Amino acid sequence: MRRFATALFLSLGTAVFAEAPAGVKTSKAAAKAPDFTRPQTFLQLADAFADEQDYYRAITEYKKVIHLFPQYDKLEWVHFQIGKMYYEGGRFAQAKHEFLPLTDSADSRLKFLAHNFMALSYYENAEYSNSARLFAELKENPAGKPYLLDYTIYASMADAGDKKFSESLEKMRAAKTAWKAKQPSPETASVLPQYEPFFAKSIEVLEKAEKLSTKSPFWAVFFSAILPGGGHFFLGEWDTGIVSLSLVGGAAFLAYDGFMRESTVQSILFTTFATGAYIGQAYSSYRTARKYNEELGDAEFRELNRQFRSLNIALQFQTRF
Structure with missing residues (x-):
């Protein structure tokens, strides 16, 4: 039924346009259909979706x-746009796959931008x-000089x-220090004030x-x-150390008591x-020390990253171009 209604609508539309007076102009969309033999048609549609x-x-x-x-002369830039879309969509592994070949491009501007987004994706x-490593290279690139503060x-x-x-x-x-160097003078309005609380x-x-x-696991x-529980005392886990000492000590006492009573x-x-x-408390102290070392600084980095994300409103869009 739906197909029949669609066909009827199309046939009626065709009839109306066919019977339209010569002086009446149809709409621009009806008069000029998209030309899908040109890459620009697809690029304009892609840009609209990106927007x-x-x-x-x-x-x-x-x-x-x-x-x-495949012979389009700006095909490298199309790959760059694909990589950028993957980056913006949070698919960083795919973004790197698109950007990596572009880091050897003969186009210096494209090469710089590809390095920029590769660094961000990493x-x-x-x-x-x-x-x-890539941010250090970008800082040395003449094209990256305007973004030296952000790259640092x-x-x-x-x-x-x-x-x-x-x-x-x-x-x-x-x-x-670089941010302070951008301040014109104490008497005038500060430049980039959003950086001050972040720093x-x-x-x-x-x-x-x-x-x-x-902490050394050994x-x-x-x-x-x-001393049973001594490893946990060394790691600052006093409650676990006391429990370990109590368990081993209590069991050893009862074992000794059993020997004495035959x-x-x-x-x-x-x-x-x-x-x-x-044996268990010794192994537990080893695992706890390993875990302590693996997680060392995680809380500080999470707090640092939280501060950094608050700065991204001013920072990331400058380095995304």
Whole structure:
């Protein structure tokens, strides 16, 4: 029924246009259909989807240009737009796949932009070492000079993500110095005021994070071997240490009591339990030390990243172009 209604509507529309007087003009859309033999038609549609933040439909239209017009002279820029849509849509692995070949482009502007988005994609994908390396290269690129402050902040954040808090603090202080250099004078209105609270909080967090130190799992096991619960005392887990000491000590006492009373069942049972608890608390201290080291600085980085995200309104869009 729906197909019949559609066909009837189309036939009536055709009849109306056919019977229209010669002096009456039809609409521009009806008079001029889109020319799908030109890549610009697909590009305009893709750009419209991108403006509406419908990134994946935009990608579909950009890919049509690649497949339908393989000889198009600006094909590299189409790949760049696809990568940018993936980036904006949060699919950073796919974005890197599109940007990577463009980092060797003969077009210097395209090459710079590809490096820029590669660095941003690495950062958002938590590949902080690669991100820091690319941001360092971008800072040396003449095209990146206007964004030197932002790149320095990103490099600092990447180091913090890798838990290199000393390097991160050094770069953050350098970024603050560069920001202050942009201030015209104390008497005039400050430039980039949104950076001031960010630097104040982030440097405070990094100074705290710089003082953090790891705990040796082997020392934790050593102290656990000497005294049940000692490894947890070494790690600052006093409640777990007291429980471990109580369990092992209590079981050992009951095992000894069984031996003294010549109770085979009691002595074997509590000797087995005490041995298991002794080995278990030593292994637990080793695992706890490893976990402590792995999570060391995570809380500080989360707080730092929260401050950084609040700055992104002013920062990210400057480096996204």
